[in-house]
Every structure is written in structure tokens, then in C-alpha cells.
Amino acid sequence: EAQVTQNPRYLITVTGKKLTVTCSQNMNHEYMSWYRQDPGLGLRQIYYSMNVEVTDKGDVPEGYKVSRKEKRNFPLILESPSPNQTSLYFCASSFLGPTGNSNQPQHFGDGTRLSIL
């Protein structure tokens, strides 16, 4: 089954304790992206990757790191989490940028709810 898998799905942690949210896709997609979703603010792009070893900032990259060492994985790293990073996070992937292609649009994971106390 084609899917984007995020782990963990839920996490409660404390300020300053480094954490990593993993994202893995099994569709051989070149493009992967991270978004955060907050009430009243919609979805905001954190980082994206057009291909292996190619990453770029989205609109809200501060406080986050990413890496793309292999095609299927795109982890999101919070080196020193703070309460303002409490949010719902989505990873997404597609063959060709955020537009996908005519048959396969950008596919989202199920989301990771982070609470940072």
C-alpha cells in the first residue's frame, strides 16, 4: 500500500529535549515536505526537499532541521524544542514538487501531534 508514515503519532515532551519526527514514503517520490498546522493559521511549510541531499527552507524554518540522506526518509529534527513548536505536523511527498502530477497529487501522512511543555 502506497503511504507516507510518520512516527511518533503523538508526543508530549519538555522544553529543550531534542526530538526527531521520522517520515518515510514507499512510493519512490523525489519530493518531500514538512508542514505544521495551527488553528487559524492553516498549514505552513517548514522545509522541503526536491531530491536526495537537496533541502530548502519553507516559510517557517526557524527552530527546525531536516536531512535527506536517502530518498524514502525525511526526518524533522527539533534540536531544542520550545512551547511555540507545539503543533500538528504533517509530512508529504510526491513525484514532482508540491503539485504532484496529474495522476498522483501530493500525498500526506497521518500527522504527528507534538506537545512541548
Place this chain on the structure above:
Amino acid sequence: GENVEQHPSTLSVQEGDSAVIKCTYSDSASNYFPWYKQELGKRPQLIIDIRSNVGEKKDQRIAVTLNKTAKHFSLHITETQPEDSAVYFCAAHNAGGTSYGKLTFGQGTILTVHP
């Protein structure tokens, strides 16, 4: 960078009525405009999209219109049903820009369809 404004933030309609959600964008170079539906507790899913070379696109009860001059686009849902209740997001993308991977979303509209 791109800025997308979406209105209204909440919309309540009776079953069978039409619903319209509007978005404006700031970057005149944006040329791809998708709409996503997110049901409660679920992931966003693409429901319809439009590119800047067309003014309107329709898929059964859903249609999207684009006015490039005014830099706004709208989602139209006709004959609404309770299962249309969800959060809807618009987005804008510049497929010809140097930041090809960027996608900017609106703030979302909570649509409630009352039986």
C-alpha cells in the same frame, strides 16, 4: 514571498445549499492553485486544482474559478451534503519560480453542513 488570504474562516449552510470559499494571493507569478479537504482527525487530501491557463474547472459538485487579474480564486460546492463538512484549505504555487518546492496555504475554512 507569497501570501494567501482565505475567507470566511467558518461557513455554516443547510444541506442542499451552495457553499463558496474565496482566496486571494499576492504573487502574480503563482500559477497553480490546489484545494484540500481535511476531515476531522484526518490528513489533508486534494479535491480539485486549477492552473493559471484556465479560468474554471469543474468536478461533479465541486468547481474552482480563477481570476488572475484580481489574483483571487474560489471553491464552489453545490448541493452540499453533511459529508462535505470539513476544513478546506486553498494554496498557491509558482511552478516557474526558483523556489519550486514551496507551497503557501490559506488559513482554512471550517464548513459545516446541517442536515
